[in-house]
Amino acid sequence: MARQWTIGVLGCGNIFDAYARLSAIFAPVRLVVCADVNRAAAQAAADRYGLRAMDPEAMLADPGIDAIVNLTNPASHAATTAAILDAGKHAYTEKPLALTLADGDRLVELAERRGLMLGSAPDTFLGGGHQTARRLIDEGRLGEVKSGSAHFMNHGMERWHPNPHPYYQQGAGPVLDMGPYYISALVNLLGPVRRVVALATRFFDQRLVTAAGPNQGTSVPVTTPTTSQALLEFRSGAQIHLSLSYDTWGHGHRNPIELHGTEGSLMIPDPNYFAGGLELIRDGAPERFDPATAPFGRDNWIEPAGRRIGNYRGLGLADMLDAAETGRPARASGRFARHVLEVLLAIVASAEAGRFVEIGSTTDRPAPMTPDDAARLTAAGAPRDFTA
Template structure:
């Protein structure tokens, strides 16, 4: 497979993870980077041996086959649309856009131009997600009837020096962290059809306690900081999803699925590895650590690794998809459906009514172990 020339737009902290991980994959070659702050692009270029340039120059560069959109969420739509208009494949960080309507425009544009569109999260392609899919598809817990998914924490202001953007409309715990949980659920259960939700906020103002120039200042959240929802899937399963930045400590599992033959417990879907546990007909949990599987080995943070982070795996699959003439697994269509679900959760929380999901999507094809390993240029 020939190398796919990659140009990054957006050179913040997440760019370091993508550029570092790119060396793991055989079909990828980062070649250029651009940022609204030229000094930031120059820094990443020096660190990772790529060219720094303007956004306009990157989009016009014939050596760039794919644009990796790592800008802030509010810019995702416009940058992706410009890249598609320039004839580039695109892989964007989540969310695909700030609204389902804007996301639909991107999916339609990519299809009309015959270009591949992919979107984070790609964590469901990691070792834990693949094992969970294998167990669910293999009938290990029978037909999934119900389950829970919880993303709960204190928020960002205790560690981030300027966290207000996390609490703006278009962000919040649902749109910022929800994509990891819902993408995993759609991967395991298929598309959702309807949601009901309620939302609230723990406080009218948040206090920044992290060190920095804004220490001890306050800001007002513009979106609910706690939302509980009930999601109905086309398969018949009903899942409770809770997302909150008002929780100091809890004991809820990240994701649990309960079926006619048993139960399945998944690790944090914001990581590629972790322990998957299976209970057969109420027996004790059988725990399987995925650290010895492809994309399950602990490798991040770089200095003191405690989890698996293989961001760029979805880009590697997209490169293989382009070569094979198929759709990428972490596709724009999958990201659009997840965005539609999350937007419906927020809408239901506002109006107190059930909301039907307008879009649908097929479950991503299973990423087999040999295919996953074939993406690698070297062992992680």
């Protein structure tokens, strides 16, 4: 039976509820406390879930807390994660790991020097959908993967997000906001990236907030590119086109990710989620795969509009804690996230400089999620379904 670790969450914003509710799935996770610079927000979150509310400084100093989840805003990720590690606690942060490569390097070095675990979202590549894709690739069903494409294209979040302002500023945009999902998924499937080249633009200088809330009717100044086109060359030789946009009104790309190999083509589900079906195309009729029976592959989350998705947010945290107990590498590790960050920043730098940017780091592909590991991570009597 997996050890249970005492967990605190720092940051009680929009994503907190998903982490808090889904923590009941994972055997290593015992969420007991939350903190926020806004004490009222922390108290409200604590009241919803039967937790203790604390000030951030008190959480960091509490010797009874083993690990802290960093759900602060992206600009605060590096400093907050460093404070967690300096306090002698394991750290797991929402994406991205940091906003600069120097900060990413500092966090990885700090964790390793102190003998602590460092992990980072996204962990969606650990879900049944992308683990099924990994299995098919590892079995050679595609042959040698040579090319592919990945697309995230919508019209931004000002129509639904109560505070979309940070998404349109430097250090954000679709590359650093949504790019981590796609790059993490691709590195899990294909291995590390060798070099990138990119172009970028923005369609609008201002965005009007129409979502309900305190910012409704305000204009958001756009200070970062909101559409990027990148070509990634992997060390395996695969070449992938990646399109990330907050400007498109619609598109016809049915598959979020497609990989094409010498023996077949694979249609892969949205890396923003943990589940989703796949289609393998070779000679003859397409072969379809439903990952619902794979670990963390069942649609378990009902969104307000009634759509069912696979949502196992916090899986990377549980895996990191289990890795700390067993001595194996974590799958959504700091080193993995650091390579992903370098690729994301290279896309931005390439678009600015108009040239290829070499990726200096490398990383191992994370180990596949085995049924035995999944069983260790799953709490006995864990809820099967959640309604958002």
